[in-house]
Amino acid sequence: MLTADRMIAAGIMLMSLYFMWHAQELPIGWVGATGGPGGGAFPFWLSLVMFACAGGILVRSFRDTPANTGPFFDPETLSWIIAVIIALTTTVALMPWLGAYIALPLFLFWYLKIFGKHGWVLTLLLSLGTPVFLFFFFEVTLKILLPKGITQPLFVPLYAMFF
Template sequence: MRVAEFVTALALMALSAMFMAYGLALPIGWEASSGPGGGAFPFWLSAAMFAIATAILIREWRSDPTSRYARTPFMHPESARPFLTVALSTIAAVALTTVAGVYVALPLFLLFHLRVFGKIGWITTAIMVLATPVVLFLFFEATLRIILPKGFTEPWFGPLYRLVF
C-alpha cells in the first residue's frame, strides 16, 4: 500500500504541475471587466490538488513502514472490476468527446453509469440523461459564452446559436 500511495501522490503532483503550467498560459488574476481570468480556476484547482498530493506524500513518508496499514493491498480483488469499469468508461467518454462532442459523450456516459453500472431506474436515468446536456448548454454556452467541444455535431447547433447569440 505504501508504494501505491507514493506513486499516486507523485503522479498527482506531476499532473497538477502540468495543469498549473497550462493555467498560467492565461491570466489567473482578477480581470476588472470580466472577473477571474481564464486560467484562474484551472490554476488554483491544480494548486490545491498539488498541495493535497504533497500532504499525502509527506504523510506516507512519515508513516511507519511496518504498520498493518502499510502491508494491506492497495486494491482488493473485488474492487478491481468496478475500478476498471469506471476508468475505462471515463477514457471512452473523453475519447468520444473529441469525436462526437460533449453533448453526445456525456449523456452516453451518464446512461451507462446510472442505468447499467448503478442500476438506477429508467425514469431517473432518462431525466438526467436528457436534462444534463440542456443545462450544460444553457450554463456554459448561453450564459458564460464558453463554447464546449461538439465534434461532428457542430452543424446541429446552428439554430440554437442563432437563437442564443
C-alpha cells in the same frame, strides 16, 4: 497500500505543478476593472488546491500508521476500474463524431444504470440534465464551444436565441 498512496499523491502533485505552469501562460489575476478573472485563474487555483490536497495525503502517509496493509486493489475492484477506464476512453473517442451532448449522456447512462444499477429517475435526471447544464454553463455563460459532432445542425436555432 502505503506505497501506492505515496506514489499517487506524488504523481498528483507533479501533475498539479505541470498544470499550474501551463495555466500561467494565460492571465491568472483580475483582467481590467470589470473584466473578471483571467483565463488561467480557474486552472491555476484548482491545480493549487489539488497540489495542497495531495501534499496532505503524502504527509499523512508518513505520519500515520496504515490501517490496511493489504493489496491496493483486489481483483474485483481492479476489474471495475478497468471497465470505467474503458468507458471513459470510449466516451472521449466518440466526442469528435457524436459530440459532447451525445457521448456524455451515453456514458452517464451506462455508468448510472448499467454499471451502478441506480434507479430510472436518477439515471434519466442526470443523463438528460447534465448536457443541458453543460450547454448553458459552457456555451451560453462562458462562451466556450464544446464539440458537437453530428449534432451541430441542431444547435443553429439555439445559437440564434442566445448569441
